[in-house]
Amino acid sequence: MTKIKRINDDLIGALRGLLGDRVSASEAVREQHGHDESYHEGHAPDLVVFPETAEEVSEVVKLCAARDVPVIPFGTGTALEGGVAALHGGVCIDLMRMNEIVRVNTEDMDVTVQPGVTRKQLNQHLRDTGLFFPIDPGADASLGGMTATRASGTNAVRYGTMRENVLSLSVVLADGRIIRTSRRARKSAAGYDLTRLFVGSEGTLGVITEITLRLQGIPEAVTTAVCTFEGVEPAIDTVIATIQSGIPVARVEFLDAVQMQALADYSDLDYPIGPTLIFEFHGTENGIAEQVEMVKAIAGDFGAPEFHWVDKPEERSHLWQARHDSYYACLALRPGAKGQATDVCVPISRLAECIQETRKDIDESGILAPIVGHVGDGNFHVVLLIDMDDKDEIARCKAFNERLVMRALAMEGTCTGEHGVGYGKIDFLTAEHGEAVSVMRALKMALDPKNIMNPGKIIRV
Numbered sequence: 001m002t003k004i005k006r007i008n009d010d011l012i013g014a015l016r017g018l019l020g021d022r023v024s025a026s027e028a029v030r031e032q033h034g035h036d037e038s039y040h041e042g043h044a045p046d047l048v049v050f051p052e053t054a055e056e057v058s059e060v061v062k063l064c065a066a067r068d069v070p071v072i073p074f075g076t077g078t079a080l081e082g083g084v085a086a087l088h089g090g091v092c093i094d095l096m097r098m099n100e101i102v103r104v105n106t107e108d109m110d111v112t113v114q115p116g117v118t119r120k121q122l123n124q125h126l127r128d129t130g131l132f133f134p135i136d137p138g139a140d141a142s143l144g145g146m147t148a149t150r151a152s153g154t155n156a157v158r159y160g161t162m163r164e165n166v167l168s169l170s171v172v173l174a175d176g177r178i179i180r181t182s183r184r185a186r187k188s189a190a191g192y193d194l195t196r197l198f199v200g201s202e203g204t205l206g207v208i209t210e211i212t213l214r215l216q217g218i219p220e221a222v223t224t225a226v227c228t229f230e231g232v233e234p235a236i237d238t239v240i241a242t243i244q245s246g247i248p249v250a251r252v253e254f255l256d257a258v259q260m261q262a263l264a265d266y267s268d269l270d271y272p273i274g275p276t277l278i279f280e281f282h283g284t285e286n287g288i289a290e291q292v293e294m295v296k297a298i299a300g301d302f303g304a305p306e307f308h309w310v311d312k313p314e315e316r317s318h319l320w321q322a323r324h325d326s327y328y329a330c331l332a333l334r335p336g337a338k339g340q341a342t343d344v345c346v347p348i349s350r351l352a353e354c355i356q357e358t359r360k361d362i363d364e365s366g367i368l369a370p371i372v373g374h375v376g377d378g379n380f381h382v383v384l385l386i387d388m389d390d391k392d393e394i395a396r397c398k399a400f401n402e403r404l405v406m407r408a409l410a411m412e413g414t415c416t417g418e419h420g421v422g423y424g425k426i427d428f429l430t431a432e433h434g435e436a437v438s439v440m441r442a443l444k445m446a447l448d449p450k451n452i453m454n455p456g457k458i459i460r461v
Helices: 011-018 027-032 054-066 120-127 145-147 194-198 232-244 255-266 285-301 313-324 326-333 350-367 390-409 426-433 436-449
Strands: 046-048 070-072 091-094 099-104 112-115 166-173 178-180 204-212 221-228 251-255 275-285 309-312 339-343 372-373 378-386
Touching: 011 046, 011 054, 027 046, 054 070, 054 091, 054 166, 054 178, 054 204, 054 255, 070 204, 099 120, 112 120, 120 145, 120 221, 145 204, 166 194, 221 285, 221 313, 232 251, 232 275, 232 285, 251 255, 255 285, 255 313, 255 326, 275 285, 285 309, 309 313, 309 326, 313 326, 326 339, 326 378, 350 390, 378 390, 390 426, 426 436
Parallel strands: 046 091, 070 091
Antiparallel strands: 099 112, 112 204, 166 178, 166 204, 221 275, 221 309, 251 275, 251 372, 339 378, 372 378
């Protein structure tokens, strides 16, 4: 792919004058910063810089903008759609040294952090406050990256996604200006909602340098249950009935039989192998007891034989860690294969139909592909295990993924519930949004007329 403009000695000298030895042209460092955890081909940047303040980020962007050099923000590198690949070369801005928890406002239940703070780091810091940050995508991702990709995860059914939990941002724009998108107030009708514009922008509009997040109170009690069903449809029907009944479950995860076998082998889970739901309930002891009885009754109506209770904290931790390690468990099913994690989301009323059609499509395509999902909000993932040396298999997997996305769109769903677009799903955006993509492109060009901010991601310019 042709690069927009190569790095020259003038820019290298200017960056080293600004950051000293926090500028790297090492091949190993560049390669590390050119790919995420997905199967998508990596593209190394020409330089990697490690700023420690928003002002340094601003100066880096100004230096790059003056020379039309691309800028690619980088966090932990755990994304799944090629969002950090330097498709046109340029300067990668590694934000992980900006990892300060700036301020915890206990009374207001919010916190301000720099983008390199990870979710586990934040919750460890909050452990004595009675508060926690609930968004849990599985990986210990940076909060800047989670904001940029509009991440969600297992707790979204109760606590929402990053979209609902980001109150305010500080952002460095493509010309180096630093803006604050809003104040800490929980509501405002003052002007355009710039916060939501940058949440999910994947570094294409600016570099996020500070985030104010909504916090939640740590629940008095937590109970987890595992429930195995005879088939996919009764499991998903149980989820639909639970949500429609208004029962405030904190998490409800679906794992098909293939995924459960993978977890049994990889994480030593001892549960029946079959379509499975994992429920978690947060609240008071009495409130949880009431919720549990209601969900047990619903599951019983759909043929679930029993709940397996996971009450001890260490057992619960092991179960959820196994769930979070499901991608690696999938890879272990076929050593040497690459994993392509799909990410469609549909209205929950169409979820059972979509998963059943998808499972049939997988079987008919002769692909090894477990299914796992955050089914409380209609989001599920198929992990395609691909031999990257087999061109026929690559083609079959590509065709399957296209059918899956178009199936979800036909059911009024989306091509990505939480992974983002990157460059891996850029071709599906027009199918999903139609003429609205031209509006997105106009916004991109208004804020980044030189197209230096993570070019080649989300939309083509």
